Amino acid sequence: MQKLIFIASLFLIGCVQNQQVHPPVGGILSEKDLNTSKNRAKNLNQVERTQIKEWIINQQQQYYPMSLNYWxxxxxxxxxxxxxxxxxxxxxxxxxxxxxVKLYAKPKKNLNVQFGRFEELKAVEDVLRYLDKNQEAIILVPSVLAFGTYGDNDKIPNDMPLIIKIKVL
Structure with a gap:
């Protein structure tokens, strides 16, 4: 009886189909996958930039482009x-x-952080480098500079451009 169970177990193990293994997030991707991702991001960024420019035209407030590709x-x-x-x-x-539409009820707040040592959206960090104490700004950020393809896993979905109202305390 034990031999029969052993042979049946081996037979069942041999019948299991191998599942395709995917590289982990941050793992190694093929050149084709990298090019596909790069082209997708490039095309999405172009579409969003066009949409943001059209949005700006319909606003009473003026917005000016920054070198990092936000306004x-x-x-x-x-x-x-x-x-x-x-x-x-x-x-x-x-x-x-x-x-x-405000996405979070409370503002995100960071006190006494050091440039070069804090993790923040690149556009937020960039604009902060030029703002003075108590100065406020509104920035228009394409998704590639915001939370990108994955969103923030909370209120911001994937590929969502954002408006950020920021104030230096």
């Missing part, structure tokens, strides 16, 4: 002194969709 409501902001790594800053911001 800010302060003209010539990059002419201000750029804060270097190591400088300390406190700030808060609210996140909206392009219908001006």
């Amino acid at each position: 800010v409501n302060i003209e010539n902001l990059q002419q201000n002194r750029r804060k270097p790594d190591g400088e300390i800053i406190s700030y808060e911001y609210d996140i909206y969709d392009f219908d001006w």
Whole structure:
């Protein structure tokens, strides 16, 4: 009887189909997969930038392009002194969709963080480097500079461009 159970077990194990193994997130992708992802991001960014430009045309507020490919409501902001790594800053911001629907009830707030050592959206970090204490700005951020393909796993879905109202404390 034990031999029969052993042979049946081996037979069942031999019948199991192998499942395709996918690389883990952050794992190795083929050149084709990398090119597909790169082209998707490039095309999505172009579409979003066109949509944001059209949105800006219909606004009473002026928005100006920044070198990192987002827009800010302060003209010539990059002419201000750029804060270097190591400088300390406190700030808060609210996140909206392009219908001006606030996505989180409370602002995201960070106190006494050091440039070069905090994790933040690149557009948020970039605009903070040019803002002075108590200064506010509105930035328009394509999804590639926001939460990208995966969203924030909470209120922000994948591939969502954002409006961010930020204030230096």
